[in-house]
Amino acid sequence: MPAPDPKSQRPQRIAVLPGDGIGRDVTAEAVRVLEAAAERWSLPLELVHLPYGADHYLATGVTLPPGQMDEFRDRFAAILIGAYGDPRIPDMRHAADILLGIRFQLDLYVNFRPCKLYDARLCPLKDRSERDVDFVIFRENTEGAYVGMGGNFKKGTADEVALQEEVHTHKGVDRIVRAAFEWARANGRRKVLMADKSNVMRYGHDLWQRVFAEVAGEYRDLESSHLFVDALCMQMIKAPQQFDVIVTNNMFGDIVTDLGAALQGGLGVAASANRHPGRVSMYEPVHGSAPKYAGTGRANPMGAILSAALMLEDLGHLEAAREVEAVVAAAIRAGETTVDLGGSLTTAEVGARITRAVASGAAVAG
Numbered sequence: 001m002p003a004p005d006p007k008s009q010r011p012q013r014i015a016v017l018p019g020d021g022i023g024r025d026v027t028a029e030a031v032r033v034l035e036a037a038a039e040r041w042s043l044p045l046e047l048v049h050l051p052y053g054a055d056h057y058l059a060t061g062v063t064l065p066p067g068q069m070d071e072f073r074d075r076f077a078a079i080l081i082g083a084y085g086d087p088r089i090p091d092m093r094h095a096a097d098i099l100l101g102i103r104f105q106l107d108l109y110v111n112f113r114p115c116k117l118y119d120a121r122l123c124p125l126k127d128r129s130e131r132d133v134d135f136v137i138f139r140e141n142t143e144g145a146y147v148g149m150g151g152n153f154k155k156g157t158a159d160e161v162a163l164q165e166e167v168h169t170h171k172g173v174d175r176i177v178r179a180a181f182e183w184a185r186a187n188g189r190r191k192v193l194m195a196d197k198s199n200v201m202r203y204g205h206d207l208w209q210r211v212f213a214e215v216a217g218e219y220r221d222l223e224s225s226h227l228f229v230d231a232l233c234m235q236m237i238k239a240p241q242q243f244d245v246i247v248t249n250n251m252f253g254d255i256v257t258d259l260g261a262a263l264q265g266g267l268g269v270a271a272s273a274n275r276h277p278g279r280v281s282m283y284e285p286v287h288g289s290a291p292k293y294a295g296t297g298r299a300n301p302m303g304a305i306l307s308a309a310l311m312l313e314d315l316g317h318l319e320a321a322r323e324v325e326a327v328v329a330a331a332i333r334a335g336e337t338t339v340d341l342g343g344s345l346t347t348a349e350v351g352a353r354i355t356r357a358v359a360s361g362a363a364v365a366g
């Protein structure tokens, strides 16, 4: 689907897939917030609720029906996802088809994961202010260790051999690195850092080195630098204020974004957008399905709500997007949170307060 025009009142169809575990709890709240935003700003959103997830797969044997990916591509403006993962499906077959399927088959090569501290009290590091933790991670989302290439030989025996390949292509590295530089330039950020393990991965990660140097040469107005990923982890803890934009491969991006989430106060508040500029994109919190919390009211819906705000932004509804983020930030500062952020509210109570504030334009009650 071409880039949507917010001014036309053509409905923007959003596929909503809550998925499994707390994915369902947090998505219900994100949906309430979106409905309030649609009402307040007269947004032409049409939410289409889809049941695909562990329960549906176990009941029907179907992860996603045939043709669903084409439907997403041709008939939707965006996809909003909760989380996938269920202990009854240990090989994550359904998540591979749905979550990774959407990322790969829709070619959503930019996994955009902001790391922003909304309240200094939430940072596990001592003496850090909100200004110290405010960067974005560009995670490559269609290649690397996630391609599922490999195999077993003599499986289940003491002689077993397992191979798991990484794939890095010039095109794939070039486009994610370029996306990171472009975003930095468009958003007034000065520094782009690439992290790899090219001291050991002499083929794939060496390609990252060479492509990064090439692309950086086209953005001389910005500062480019490099850290090996182990050193990056150390620096994220030691001096997070040094980062603006970090770009890295799929697996390292997965790992460092959980670390980044911890700097923000935890996985409950971390948001993401899976983008292919100009095409239908997918939005989801960084966290998983945390099965032990499902249905208990402990899940923080803010990561899901902030992901919905990223979706509003991409759909052209900038004012709504900014307001939703501001309301979440205000709720955090007012201590109107679930227990993971030190509050005492349930998932639905947090969602209801944010929804009310978005609907009325008033700040969240303290």
Ligand code: NAD
Pocket: 022, 026, 082, 083, 084, 085, 086, 087, 092, 099, 267, 268, 269, 284, 285, 286, 287, 288, 289, 290, 291, 298, 299, 300, 301, 303, 340
């Ligand atoms: P997880 O993110 O589900 O949970 C890890 C811990 O983080 C939880 O025990 C909890 O303490 C905290 N947490 C996560 N989300 C929270 C929230 N919204 N509010 C409050 N606390 C929250 O990771 P896991 O336990 O490693 O994985 C559980 C399942 O989820 C697995 O099946 C895994 O594969 C899957 N998973 C899915 C996604 C996804 O769908 N994008 C992401 C990560 C993990």
Ligand code: IPM
Pocket: 084, 085, 095, 099, 100, 254, 286, 288
């Ligand atoms: C994430 C998750 C997924 C990933 C899993 C559930 C496949 O951890 O979105 O961060 O590894 O990408």
Ligand code: MN
Pocket: 254, 255, 258, 286
């Ligand atoms: Mn992850």
